[in-house]
Amino acid sequence: MNPVLAHLRRHVTLSESASSEFYTLIRSIAEHVSAGHELTEPDEPGKSLVLVDGWMIREVALPDGRRQVTSLFIPGDIFDLNTDLMAECGYSIRTITDSTVAEISHSQFAQLTARYADLSKALTWEQLEQLANQREWLVSLGQRSALERIAHFFCEVFWRLRAVNLTQGDECDMPLTQSVLAELTGMSEVHLNRSLQQLRALGLIELRRHRLRIIDSQALADCGSFDPAYLELHERV
């Protein structure tokens, strides 16, 4: 199944009609964007996006040039709902790899969710999950050491990729450069490099040519105190 629907169906059973109408709309709008391209700039309105294929990031720049990546998006992610209402968004959305993205307006979403309650619910879960994700990221930056942050990050990405069938055994793509990984985990490029080597030396991962292999997933999770609960929200009974 394609990542977008696989993603939405993790929490909610989507009716055939809702799925197909949503997916048909996405496919009709989706456009290709090549790697390293900015879809949104800080002083522009935000865009509600559905990432059909590829990797993208959200990044915020400080006046002195420092930058922090605040979100990573992988195929299937639906994000920035409603942000097209804002006059300026304060961040950039940038493609990491060649990508296929659909931009959907607030009103288009409103029309769909008005007709399909299950889709509406799925989008609500999507938002809850992204909030939980942001929280966990905050905990990483605030409390975890450099090594722990990277370990945690790799666990999270692998887990998310697996949920949309983009892992192969204990491996997955990792198209992020060390420079981006550094901005993501809030550390210098040099220190990131050294921490990566430490993870390798500990026998937890293998990483080369933009390909990640998790050698000891339990040890990696322990290292980053990774608990997938925040990625697997459950409905209250």
Next chain:
Amino acid sequence: MNPVLAHLRRHVTLSESASSEFYTLIRSIAEHVSAGHELTEPDEPGKSLVLVDGWMIREVALPDGRRQVTSLFIPGDIFDLNTDLMAECGYSIRTITDSTVAEISHSQFAQLTARYADLSKALTWEQLEQLANQREWLVSLGQRSALERIAHFFCEVFWRLRAVNLTQGDECDMPLTQSVLAELTGMSEVHLNRSLQQLRALGLIELRRHRLRIIDSQALADCGSFDPAYLELHERV
């Protein structure tokens, strides 16, 4: 005007009927909770809350005891919409001061927003603003130094308090202990203390007896590279 309505009206003009019905509901449900009390625990469902009076925080605990405060709530804040759908939330909500809080269920909100489009819109903005806030916090933790983080934090709080008329000239309450401030800004208590002293030595703030005075607001904003844009979202024309 009371903080709840003042807060909602920053972005949207609320009709008299929507305001009064919402506020009457809130008041009828609101309960007093004394300082240092936990409203929500990590393994419980979340609660959608309206903070009528008092200060509260959201905090996440790591298995080894480290804790990160991921949100600060002041009077007027409406937060955790829809989180009552989740079986467990992964964080605690704790009162800092004696507070008055209303817990509103997903369905209660749904009924109100179905009848009042302006209220629905106001809540959407509320969510967008909190997302922007979380992003800015992430940037702080990831990129700013200890001194910058505190400076930025004080700017943010003062700005938010002023929006709901809870500042007096260049002063405001600051009921957070240094221990909480440390968990908030992701640094050790000792280092927080030293950074605070540095801010005082620079002549930027005065802080004693849980009362904050901003002596040089421009310098403080510069120090923390604080740009209030993320707190003052504008509607797209």
Next chain:
DNA sequence: CGCATATTTGAATTCTTTCAATCAACGTGG
């Protein structure tokens, strides 16, 4: 007044950044 909590201090250690340079990988044009 006295206990409990909160703040402040010093000194040593550990973590992280910075700067500057080298090495490796990758794509392009000749």
Next chain:
DNA sequence: CCACGTTGATTGAAAGAATTCAAATATGCG
């Protein structure tokens, strides 16, 4: 197909930032 240039990855050494531990001081509350 290989030289070359560009970008990404790695290394060393030194400086700087932040944490830890342990103790002292101050503050608030009953």
